[in-house]
Amino acid sequence: AQTVTQSQPEMSVQEAETVTLSCTYDTSENNYYLFWYKQPPSRQMILVIRQEAYKQQNATENRFSVNFQKAAKSFSLKISDSQLGDTAMYFCVIQGAQKLVFGQGTRLTINP
Amino acid sequence: DAGVIQSPRHEVTEMGQEVTLRCKPISGHDYLFWYRQTMMRGLELLIYFNNNVPIDDSGMPEDRFSAKMPNASFSTLKIQPSEPRDSAVYFCASSLLPLGGARSETQYFGPGTRLLVL
Numbered sequence: 241a242q243t244v245t246q247s248q249p250e251m252s253v254q255e256a257e258t259v260t261l262s263c264t265y266d267t268s269e270n271n272y273y274l275f276w277y278k279q280p281p282s283r284q285m286i287l288v289i290r291q292e293a294y295k296q297q298n299a300t301e302n303r304f305s306v307n308f309q310k311a312a313k314s315f316s317l318k319i320s321d322s323q324l325g326d327t328a329m330y331f332c333v334i335q336g337a338q339k340l341v342f343g344q345g346t347r348l349t350i351n352p
Numbered sequence: 353d354a355g356v357i358q359s360p361r362h363e364v365t366e367m368g369q370e371v372t373l374r375c376k377p378i379s380g381h382d383y384l385f386w387y388r389q390t391m392m393r394g395l396e397l398l399i400y401f402n403n404n405v406p407i408d409d410s411g412m413p414e415d416r417f418s419a420k421m422p423n424a425s426f427s428t429l430k431i432q433p434s435e436p437r438d439s440a441v442y443f444c445a446s447s448l449l450p451l452g453g454a455r456s457e458t459q460y461f462g463p464g465t466r467l468l469v470l
Contacts, residue, residue: 285445285459331395344394 242267242334246343253322254351260307261317261346263332272336274308276317279345280328288330291315322350356462358444364468370432373465376425377446385459386419386429387443395443401427402450434469441466 243266253259265274276288291299291308298306303323307316319326327350332343357376365371377384385400399409404421412419416435421427431438447459 279461283443283461283463285461287458340397342395342397 242269242272242336242341244332244334244341244343246330246332246346248346249344250347250349252349252351255322255324257322258318258320259322259348261319261330261332261348263315263317263343265313265315265332265334265341265343267313267334267336269336272334274306274315275333275335276304276306276315277331277333278326278328279331280325285331286328289317319348324350324352326350356444356446356460358442358462358465360465361463362466362468364470365434366470367435368433369469370430371434371438371467371469373429373431373442373444373467375427375429375444375462377427377444378460379425381446381448381460383447383450383459384421384427385443385445385447386427387445387461388440389443389464390440398429400450407450431467434467436469439467439469 245264247262272293274291278286278288289299289301289304289306291306298308303320305318329345329347331345334341356378359374363371382403386398387395388398389395396411398411399419400407401421404424417431419429441464443461443464445459445461
């Protein structure tokens with residue numbers, strides 16, 4: 241079975257600061273995908289970033305980057321130059337050959 | 353666009369009763385997802401449809417749960433008989449592409465149905 245653990249239920253930082261959200265996972269599969277999704281109050285589930293497990297290079301998308309440590313089964317998200325619009329619930333998600341598994345989420349608040 | 357529409361928004365029922373949750377996806381979206389969110393288990397994918405066909409129902413907890421999508425604009429999630437442990441917020445979501453994989457993209461969630469089974 242696959243599991244995802246987000247150990248930070250809530251985080252809060254000032255605008256323009258850098259913040260890192262933690263995620264660890266467990267899977268017995270060799271090929272899988274990892275994602276970070278954000279869910280703002282509008283309730284959209286917006287894809288932030290995607291990482292293929294077979295790729296060693298960490299994925300980046302503008303201000304968002306990940307630190308993927310496959311051996312440690314760790315997949316953290318770093319948000320640089322945080323903006324008010326980054327306020328949302330962030331979910332770490334794993335997808336293997338079986339169904340998707342979501343972490344419990346981290347509620348991130350960016351303060352002005 | 354009205355977004356994903358779910359009804360009812362709140363449902364309180366007694367154990368043993370049948371509960372039907374309804375969802376209207378965004379027009380043109382080929383994928384529809386049902387999720388359940390609880391404090392203990394977080395967000396769980398129950399089932400998803402592609403072009404009205406159930407693709408993966410491995411998340412459906414047990415035979416008391418069933419989901420249908422008779423057409424592209426309507427889906428139901430039914431619980432019969434309901435139990436107190438089914439109390440949760442049930443979300444419906446839709447997207448143009450499937451969640452996950454190399455072509456993953458944004459999913460649009462409805463407001464959810466808050467279900468309380470007494």
